[in-house]
């Protein structure tokens with residue numbers, strides 16, 4: 001399986017346009033860690049890939065946490081004394097603090113103000129606020145909007161429901177020749193925020209589509225889950241299966257114009273860490289590798305000491321470090337079609353490394369084999385050797401059954417595709433034999449129909 005070759009057959013402008021268009025369709029939905037927003041989001045993803053939807057009841061104990069009550073909202077506003085909506089949930093779902101309890105009251109501005117959040121140094125942006133585990137209500141306004149509120153009484157209304165229900169998440173499982181798994185996880189709980197949320201959902205959906213119907217060595221499991229509580233819930237329900245996870249990636253914040261950042265797994269030397277670093281080194285964009293830290297996205301849960309899974313986090317701009325983070329400025333203009341397309345390419349490159357990284361043995365290890373008589377070398381000597389021949393020499397020299405193709409790519413400074421294609425040519429010429437037990441056989445058939453299931 002070579003995903004990059006598949007992508008190379010498509011027009012990158014078209015690929016970027018499709019990715020951005022899907023994010024645009026998801027953008028207006030008011031998502032949260034539970035409720036109909038995440039259900040609608042998963043239903044839209046389910047139209048494209050085989051997604052099984054799980055509903056976990058409120059009150060379910062998941063390690064040290066408990067699945068919270070389900071939150072839904074249909075309307076909210078602040079009306080002035082003349083009955084005009086001066087703040088309107090219908091204009092932006094960010095205007096209401098996520099998980100706000102219902103409220104209907106008339107109060108003076110002084111009483112309302114403690115429930116209002118703004119960003120004074122970004123006076124036109126609306127902040128994104130949540131209060132999942134403390135019952136409270138609030139409105140998020142641009143600072144200018146708040147400054148325009150005159151003294152007087154305001155009618156305050158939040159039509160929300162907080163009641164026993166379910167936590168919803170989606171899982172797309174693509175079986176491969178091996179039961180060893182690659183885990184891809186992204187959070188689906190933020191309302192109208194594009195980079196932090198939708199970019200990950202969009203890329204993960206496209207990757208699952210790209211992987212579907214291909215021969216895969218690994219099995220792939222895509223999780224579309226609410227942040228933190230969703231990952232904790234999934235891990236609690238799948239504890240015994242996590243041993244199958246050989247490689248994992250959390251995808252988030254991957255559509256903005258910033259350079260790439262890859263945060264290593266807690267292990268720090270997992271194959272996914274090396275594969276991601278290698279692909280980023282050759283991707284032609286700026287890229288930085290970050291050590292693991294126990295703060296960030298759901299890699300925190302996958303890399304908690306009890307699990308310590310080989311899961312890293314791929315992003316562009318790092319959470320919390322860019323001004324648009326968790327504000328209304330993280331909108332559809334903040335993510336760009338060309339960046340989404342390049343991010344998809346990087347992910348495809350990483351999967352290509354994982355799928356095709358294997359060990360070979362040189363069948364002619366005593367001095368160099370004569371490549372010329374096999375048409376694997378230039379016919380006239382003297383010029384500097386070409387890149388292809390260089391890659392062949394590297395593969396022949398280090399294919400001792402110990403070094404993997406990724407080892408050789410790292411050591412030679414050549415890209416993995418160059419090393420892999422050299423190995424392919426040498427294998428076809430009878431100069432190499434595989435020295436690992438990877439079968440390379442076709443994958444098992446997938447389930448035939450998308451299904452919706454509940455497990456309570």
Ligand SMILES: [Zn+2]
Pocket residue numbers: 190196326
């Ligand atoms: Zn966030």
